[in-house]
Amino acid sequence: MIARYLILVPLLFSQPAQAAAPVDLNVNGRIIPMSCAPILSANGVVDFGKIAQQDLNLTTGTRLPVKSLNLTVICNGPVRYALRMHDNRDGSAHVNSEIYYGLGLNNSANKIGVYSLTFDPQQTVVGGVAEVHGTESTTGGVAWRAANRNPINIGAKSLLGFTDTAGSTAGPMAIQNLTSTLSLETVINAKQNLDLSTDILMDGSATLEVEYL
Incomplete structure (x- = not known):
């Protein structure tokens, strides 16, 4: 992918004066040889069908049956990466938390509900690894939570990765599949x-x- 940058510089004409100090513009990036493709079962579609309104709770939220999705991440070589979720219905969740994603608005602009997605390291398989441990960063990868085997929700403001070392704070390991x-x-x-x-x-x-590290 080629990134093109258009830099617009406004010009101001005036009488000659003392030259101002120059300023530098740096355009940085990193092109890596590895790439990964995430794949969700059922093309990532979860359909609850029809829900009768009489089955909804009047004053509290109504939990629907838990659904399962299979995720496969295939890379063309071992690479360090983390996962992040972006809510395409941002602002429609009726619970204010980064782990809850909105279900959109109804015709009266009411918030319909929320959903969350949980990863379980004990149901996660990495080639050549006996035990997979989950780790999370809320600082954009600067610091990582001690890796463990507990289920973890993926958050919109956090990075989620996996490693083979319990208690590690070094972040995700390089993974191919x-x-x-x-x-x-x-x-x-x-x-x-x-x-x-x-x-x-x-x-x-x-x-x-998939965010490469």
Whole structure:
């Protein structure tokens, strides 16, 4: 991929004066030989079908059955990377937390609900690794949480990676092939907060990104 930069420099004509100090512009980046492709089962589509409004709780959220998704990340060589989620319905979650993603708005601009995606290191397989441990960074990769085998939600403001070393704070290891079973948990907003005069279409959408380290 070639990045093209257009730099617009406004010109000001005036009488000759003492020259101002120059300023440098640096355009940086790194092109790596490795690349990875994430693949979700069912093309990443989760369909709950029709939900009757009488099955919704009046004053509290309604939890839907947990759904599972299979994730495969295939790289053309070992590479250090982390995963990040971007909410394509940002601002529509009725719970304010980076691990919850919105289901869109109904016709009256009510927030329909939220969902979260959980990775379980014990259901994650990396080629040649006996045990996989999850690690997380909330500082853009500057510091990493001690790696462990506990389930972990992927957050919109965090990086999630995997390593073979329990307790490591060095971040993710280089991985070529990874498979994992993810759990998707969905909660519909309280019935009293929704306009149920017409059908409500759940419209959650998020992008799972591979970020090279």
